[in-house]
Amino acid sequence: MSKAISQVPFAVNEPVRTYEPGSAEVKSLIATYKQMWKEKVEIPMNIGGKEVKTGEKVTLTSPQDHQHDLGFYHKGTMQHVDDAIKAAMEAKEKWNTLGWEHRAAIFLKAADLIAGPYRDRLNAATMIGQSKNVHQAEIDAACEFIDFLRFNVEFMTEMYAEQPISDQGIWNRAEYRPLEGFCFAVTPFNFTAIAGNLPTCMAMMGNVVVWKPSNNQIYSAKVIMDALTEAGLPGGVINMIFTDGKSTAEKVLAHPDFAALHFTGSTKVFQGMWKLMGDNIHNYKTYPRIVGETGGKDFIMVHPSANVEAVATGMVRGAFEYQGQKCSAASRAYIPRSLWNDVKKVMETQLASVKMGSPEDPSNFVNAVIDKNSFDKCKGYIERAQASKDAEVIFGGKCDDKKGWFVEPTVIETTNPKYESVCEEIFGPILSVYVYEDQDWKATLKLVDETSPYSLTGSIFAQDRYAIDEAYKALENAAGNFYINDKPTGAVVGQQPFGGARASGTNDKAGSKMNLLRWVSVRSVKETFVSPKDYRYPYLG
Incomplete structure (x- = not known):
């Protein structure tokens, strides 16, 4: 239990490196790219904090050279989905009861790791696996993900500080509880930052997560998981699986302990998942939270x-x-x-x-x-x-x-x-x-x-x-x-919270406190200091 009202470091947007020709930063990044290009990477799933290798190897290639063999990842089965759910639920109690300062410290450390020793590697993995140029990788994989981690910690503490007023003789409090059950994060190929933010923002609020990244983003997903592990994220809090999308959704969304979906992807897939949740609504212990960002024209x-x-x-x-x-x-x-x-x-x-x-x-x-x-x-x-x-x-x-x-x-x-x-x-x-x-x-x-x-x-x-x-x-x-008078792209965390409505999603604004509110269940607590001893009110005489 906390013995202080802690203040977290003030969040500022991570400076974007320019990578000007001949600069030390561009030389370092391209050297990392070339080294990773030569390597044959092996990417296991991560369930319960352990690497899981199935032996069913799926070759990784690059969009800019689809003949080049980058290595492989281990494809999972529906048993691994069950294992991930079980690992999440087993980790839940200890993670839920950990003080928020310790949760904050993990993700602040992850931000510093990505800003420092993991920066080139995460950017290079994004360039190789998702075909982003140096600038697009920098503003996404490095800066935006760092911003998500740091600003979400700040938003979390602001939320916790929002408390109701109290009248004479009573003390009213609001408790921002994690959701009851486990959360499911389904992330896209096109933004490494989104792939990192969807599971981490839920975990930051005390939730446990099953995370299914896109098959086209697995290389940078591995680097994210490596950074989170080094930052001290306990096993089972975020479980990364590489399984069939449709079958995984059917299994996860039928589980009684399913509590939330955080999704970025196609409108058709999101609508199908929403329908599945509707079909299974009588199975759930609690009504699930649904947040989705699904595209645009x-x-x-x-x-x-x-x-x-x-x-x-x-x-x-x-x-x-x-x-x-x-x-x-x-x-x-x-x-x-x-x-x-x-x-x-x-x-x-x-x-x-x-x-x-x-x-x-x-x-x-x-x-x-x-x-x-x-x-x-x-x-x-x-x-x-x-x-x-x-x-x-x-x-x-x-x-x-x-x-x-x-x-x-x-x-x-x-x-x-x-x-x-x-x-x-x-x-x-x-x-x-x-x-x-x-x-x-x-x-x-x-x-x-x-x-x-x-x-x-x-x-x-x-x-x-x-x-x-x-x-x-x-x-x-x-x-x-x-x-x-600007292009319609380039939203910055903390500056332009991102999301849309209609067929574009639920507009829960990633990069703002609004989004984090979706991953908690508020408990109102009223404490009366001197309790009444007689049922009769004054109007009764």
């Missing part, structure tokens, strides 16, 4: 008063950083006819200088898409646009899978505002542009709001403040993260 809306260079830069960065494989990536843009030719010229100049290739070369802005399915999907949209009467590929369009899964940054201009690439989530380096007549500004705002079922991110570019205000109001429900 994110927009850039441009007013005739916008700055041309700012618009073009926002489109290139917003659509093509990390090959458009961000939930927040710009994938549809609405440009007034009066600006389009000028915007197009600036985009053409910028895209002509974009280099594409392996992250091993830090000068490459664009790298490979994650796998063959993604490559084939992108190629299909491009080929259909090339054959369509409603659309034209004006930039990019080349696809090359001989060595890696490379898709050029591609811009599709369409005369049909409901053309498939404008409406459907692609998750690749494809931006669709619809040119509207300047006088149709108001109607186009309505079009932006109604075109997509998603509501994750979006941006407005304008110099006219009345236009900004009009878009701000008209698009109120079209984006959970709304950007003014």
Whole structure:
């Protein structure tokens, strides 16, 4: 039990390293990349704090060179899912009763380890396994994950400090209990930070977790687990399994002790899991908490008063950083006819200088898409646009899978505002542009709001403040993260809490105290100092 009201270190955002050419930091990172590229890694599951090797080896490859053998991971069975649940439940009591300061210390130490000795290794694993360039790996795997760990500790202490008022003769308290049961974290390939945050933020609040990372993120997931282990995370608190997704969900979501789902991935999968929970609702000891972030069809809306260079830069960065494989990536843009030719010229100049290739070369802005399915999907949209009467590929369009899964940054201009690439989530380096007549500004705002079922991110570019205000109001429900004169990507922990509604998820705002509140169950405690000795109130005389 705590014998002090402790104050945690004040959280600040981790500085982003620039990795300028010739710098010591870029030399160190690329040397680590090259060394890890040569290694043959073996990645076991982690259940109950022990490495679990099954002998069923799945080869790890890299998106930028799908012929290169990186090593393998050990695939698990449904027995391992049972084992992970059992290990979590066995660890629960001791972890629940550990003082919050000790939990905080573990994750603060993990943040420092990732900021220091694990930084290059975690960034390099993300570059190798997920094909992120040096900058994208740095802002994700290092900085954002560090920020999640440090800010969540601060948010946790702020939450614990929020207490009810007390009247004369009584003391009211709020206790933020861990959830009753175990939690399930299902994480995506595209952000190492999200993969780390989903299980750790639940564990930080005293919960125990079964964590299933994406098969395409297992390399960096291993490094996360290594860092957490070195930081002192007890065995069984977070159990990392590599099992079949559908079967795992069916088993976990049918368990009576299932208490929470923290999910980032596709809308279809999330909706299927929600249905499973509904089907099993009578089995649970408590109603499970459900938090999901499920994707987007994110927009850039441009007013005739916008700055041309700012618009073009926002489109290139917003659509093509990390090959458009961000939930927040710009994938549809609405440009007034009066600006389009000028915007197009600036985009053409910028895209002509974009280099594409392996992250091993830090000068490459664009790298490979994650796998063959993604490559084939992108190629299909491009080929259909090339054959369509409603659309034209004006930039990019080349696809090359001989060595890696490379898709050029591609811009599709369409005369049909409901053309498939404008409406459907692609998750690749494809931006669709619809040119509207300047006088149709108001109607186009309505079009932006109604075109997509998603509501994750979006941006407005304008110099006219009345236009900004009009878009701000008209698009109120079209984006959970709304950007003014900026690309719709790059949310920073503690600055722009992230999440969206509609088909984009439950909008529980990762990177804020709001999210942590989902992983506790509050108990209100009233203590009366001098208890009444007679049932009669004064009104009875």
